[in-house]
Amino acid sequence: NAGVTQTPKFQVLKTGQSMTLQCAQDMNHEYMSWYRQDPGMGLRLIHYSVGAGITDQGEVPNGYNVSRSTTEDFPLRLLSAAPSQTSVYFCASILRRGVPEAFFGQGTRLTVV
Amino acid sequence: RKEVEQDPGPFNVPEGATVAFNCTYSNSASQSFFWYRQDCRKEPKLLMSVYSSGNEDGRFTAQLNRASQYISLLIRDSKLSDSATYLCVVNNDMRFGAGTRLTVKP
Numbered sequence: 001n002a003g004v005t006q007t008p009k010f011q012v013l014k015t016g017q018s019m020t021l022q023c024a025q026d027m028n029h030e031y032m033s034w035y036r037q038d039p040g041m042g043l044r045l046i047h048y049s050v051g052a053g054i055t056d057q058g059e060v061p062n063g064y065n066v067s068r069s070t071t072e073d074f075p076l077r078l079l080s081a082a083p084s085q086t087s088v089y090f091c092a093s094i095l096r097r098g099v100p101e102a103f104f105g106q107g108t109r110l111t112v113v
Numbered sequence: 114r115k116e117v118e119q120d121p122g123p124f125n126v127p128e129g130a131t132v133a134f135n136c137t138y139s140n141s142a143s144q145s146f147f148w149y150r151q152d153c154r155k156e157p158k159l160l161m162s163v164y165s166s167g168n169e170d171g172r173f174t175a176q177l178n179r180a181s182q183y184i185s186l187l188i189r190d191s192k193l194s195d196s197a198t199y200l201c202v203v204n205n206d207m208r209f210g211a212g213t214r215l216t217v218k219p
Contacts, residue, residue, distance in 0.1 A: 031207075042212040058208075092207065098144070102202075
């Protein structure tokens, strides 16, 4: 089905390990973003991209890197995982800024021990 | 001050009740406003956009008050299935409020 594919769904990391969360969309959306959601809290914007080759920081970018080499893919990298990065991560895409409907991946539940 | 603020609730209401949530924003230049719904452990989904003149979709009414810089969501005749967290989104950068949790009880 068309939409946003986010992998993995679950991940356990040890402190200091690195990993990449994958996000791909096949809707030719310009805008993609990554959020984290902690228990009882809303979504906090980590990084976003308005198009291939362009990325920018959101509210909580520290500890995360992103790249946007293609329109379809927007991976999120944790270079050295910390327990404070234990969270649920969501990737989202919208056609372009200002268009209301964001399509979300199913989320990644990350635990850092 | 946070860019987008919501009353976290929880709001516990009986079936059939009318309930309203507000979401305040700090950037007076904000142009785009939306309400999303998030079920437990699921991804958020668009509920409705908020237009300057206000808009209605069935039991749901969204309004914008630019002077006081807030948007609101009104749910009439609450159903058990309305139980969820409601998130507001302000502006083109898709920044979410913390969400308001609603529980509708029989």
